[in-house]
Amino acid sequence: MIQFLLLMSRQGKIRLAKWYVTLSQKEQAKIIREVSQVALGRSIRLSNVFEVEGRKYICRRYASLYFIACIDKTDNELITLEVVHHFVEVLDQYFGNVCELDLIFNFHRAYFILDEVILGGELQASNKRSTLVYVDRLDVTAERSEAKMDGGSLVDQVTNAIRGL
Template identity: 35%
Template structure:
């Protein structure tokens, strides 16, 4: 099960965070700071899977953005690693070469995409067309 999903830039600023387990706000900031520090300190040659406290961190870097997913010990690391890549591919399809600014100024749409893919910490959809369908309908309604 996915515990949390983070998108951060190289400076360590959180651009998106979604928690699938209840975590108090003050504990979230401490957790995010520690997780971000741990992932940013690693070199490109090191593995993208990290044993961290009582769960695992899976992360991938795309240009200036890091996507970090916290999972429990029963979740498949490679499936989550591929999920991260699929998420970025969906963002690329929607935004035509997604950038950090796209995420910052369209945070609601990024949340819709993530919500279409993950429900209660479980990956429920990976088909790109199905993921984007609700957003494309919303865009058509807004255009008319």
Template identity: 50%
Template sequence: MIQFVVLINRQGKVRLTKWYSPYAQKERTKIVRELSGLVLSRGPKLCNFVDWRGLKIVYRRYASLYFCMCIDQDDNELEVLEIVHHFVEILDRYFGSVCELDLIFNFHKAYYILDEILIAGELQESSKKTVARLIAAQDSLVEAAKEQESSISNIIAQATK
């Protein structure tokens, strides 16, 4: 099971976190600080798996972001690397060559994509087409809600004149 997902940049700033196990806020802050120091200090030629506190950290660097997932000791590291790559491919497909700024300004969409792929720390959807279809459906619902909101605002503005 995946315990948590953390995306950090090369300076150690957190861009996305998702916790699947209960941790207090103080503990989360401590974990992120410890994890960023651990991952950022490793050389590029070293293995992408690190034993940490009786768990394993699986990470991969894409451009300026490190995608880190913490898993149980007996989980398959290569499968988790594939999940990380799957997540990045879907982000790339949605944003068109995803970058750090896409995650900063559209964090809610990145969380939605992650929630479509992982539920309770387990892989739920492995099909990129299915995830893309679900995201497109959600985007169309958001657009419809925005249009409805603007039409209601126009009606109210005209009624108050």
């Protein structure tokens, strides 16, 4: 089982974090600090698997982003690498060659796609096409509901209300 998944920039900033086990904020911050030091300091030639304080990590770099998954000691590392790669492929197809800015400005969509691919730390959807069709349908539904609103989006409604004061 994947205990948590982190997407980190080369500068060490967390762009996406999904925790499938319960940890306090203090523990999460400690883990992120330790893992970022190890992951960012590793050579590309080293293995994608490493351990820190008894936890097994799978780390894979795609462009300027590090995808880091913490897994159970008994889990297969290669399967986890494939799950991470599958998630990256779905993001690539959805965003059209995903980059760090896509995750910054569309983080809600990235989290939604992650929840469609991985649920409770296990692979949920292995078919990329069905995942993308579902996400596209959700986007169409969201656009329709925004179009039906009288003042546009909620942000537009709040802005118009403030201007009217």
